[in-house]
Amino acid sequence: MRWRPARSGGGLYPTARAVLLMAAGAPASLMIGVVWPGLWTIGFGWMLFVLLLLVLDTAMAPGGHQVASDLRLPGTAPVGSRVALTLGITARSRVQSSVDANDRLVPIDSVRADFAAGQTVQTIDFEAARRGIGRLSAVWLRWKGPLGLIWKQRRELRDDRVLITADLRPVREQSQLLIQQAQTGETARRQVGTGSEFQSLVPWSTGMDRRSIDWKQSARHATLLAKDWQIERNNQIMLAIDAGRAMAEPLGGVPRLDRAVSAALLAAYVALKLDDRVGLFAYAEQPIAAGAISAGIASFPRLQRLAAGIDYGTREANHTLGLTRLAQTLDRRTLIVLFTEFTDPTSAELMVRACAPLLQRHLLMFLIYRDEELEGLAAAEPETLEDVTRAVAAQALLRDRAIVAARLKRMGVHIVEARHDAAGTALVEAYLGLKRQGII
Structure with missing residues (x-):
């Protein structure tokens, strides 16, 4: 399956660490304001300090162009089988990923995966639940800055498809026996001169159906000839x-x-x-x-x-x-x-x-x-x-x-x-x- 270019959309939001760090300054600021009312502005200083750390972490975090993803799906899969989605990530930091799929593809474990820094590949398993077109519509990627204070997130829109067909394993198992029986029956029919399509004239012998006798050709050749039919x-x-x-x-x-x-x-x-x-x-x-x-x-x-x-x-x-x-x-x-x-x-x-x-x-x-x-x-x-x-x-x-x-x-x-x-x-x-x- 060919790789398709992805259209991207990004976002930026704080991590739980940043929220806790910002919230931790509130009790300390309240205590200082009660004990030393003149120093109440220290609370604002703490918030500004945390905001500065957020800006610094954002600047130091890898940019969207530094995080690349590759995705591969099989072209077809029988219904009820396992569909292995191969996702590869290249990045300088740890990356978390998730994928969006339609109801034809049901995740077996989880659609989320964690990727270490560098170039890594993981497999996400789906079950082909219903026959039709299984679509993968988006890949979500997010990664932290080096201080762990911000998440950078990107949504890559995709149009990857897997054709979910009927399970042909019973077809292959049953068809061979049925075809063999049909071919054996065809041979037997040719031996007794029956069927639906005329093949040739053969000398009539005892045991053959009298209705197969071609009386016109028999009179011409002065011997009994019968029509030999085949399937x-x-x-x-x-x-x-x-x-x-x-x-x-x-x-x-x-x-x-x-x-x-x-x-x-x-x-x-x-x-x-x-x-x-x-x-x-x-x-x-x-x-x-x-x-x-x-x-x-x-x-x-x-x-x-x-x-x-x-x-x-x-x-x-x-x-x-x-x-x-x-x-x-x-x-x-x-x-x-x-x-x-x-x-x-x-x-x-x-x-x-x-x-x-x-x-x-x-x-x-x-x-x-x-x-x-x-x-x-x-x-x-x-x-x-x-x-x-x-x-x-x-x-x-x-x-x-x-x-x-x-x-x-x-x-x-x-x-x-x-x-x-x-x-x-x-x-x-x-x-x-x-x-x-x-x-x-």
Whole structure:
């Protein structure tokens, strides 16, 4: 990461020693004034003496140009990981420092550090608490004069950033096994002559599907020939993420949006490895992120950076506007995977209506997280009146979710419902199942 020049602002104020030294003269002046009233002016002399020491200490203290700071942050970090901020100070005296960071970066111990005279480097550790852009806005520096009576302070405004992405360690661990299974299944499909993309004509043999026989070519060559199919490549997959208010609610201690991003990145990695083309789209009350559909595993870092910039929404998602804009970006038949949450019948009805035009041309799949908290409330044995009310409300919400899911299935939408800790794997398996069936 490049060093950025800092804009500085300074200040000057007394230390605790100077305040105590000034205050110490007050009792002595009072005693002298009582015992020797003619010498009451000695009190003013003491204050002038302390002020002179303050001026002398200010003049002898290092100037702002004699204190230099260097700051370094990593470019990216996965959410939940430790972010090491490296701060270097060059000065002729002891320096204390502090840093200002946004809520994406939570200090593990303290943001304050003490630097000895000379050139020293220290590390301040933060935790990447939330996905997004972690910003470091300012560095505070202060140092004393040689008499220890004044503080010189400087605030350096900065714009250092670290991109906090979804944790890709599960993606790398799970994707290898899923890709291996998909490639093994592809080999098996080629052996039995099934699939979705025509490859060549082969002699028909016992055990092959009779529907694969090409009767026209068989008559021409006077022998039975069958069409050999292989898995279709270069499919288009668009990962659409609802970033509205409902997706910011926690599920298992983690916002639904973060879980959706992790599942989307796992599906994107596997699809790119299998030579399909993948894009990313996110919307809340309006579209907030759109990445062009691209191929090759080299495009995965771009999808990762785009996903890291999807912020947590505070308003209801506008499914009509979001899905309409999404449809306008697609130029061919595409598998659209929508990550969303059903909150109430009204918003669900609007979402269902917005999905209907997409089904005329595209294939639509929903990833729905099982709400184990609601299921637990609905299944718990009630002991008080509040428990009965809570169970009835939870059962009503679950029933509304089931009604919406059933309507989507009747429309032709593929529904993937899974636990939050297995949603990514379930999504990839459903995607591979569509490829095996030749539906994509």
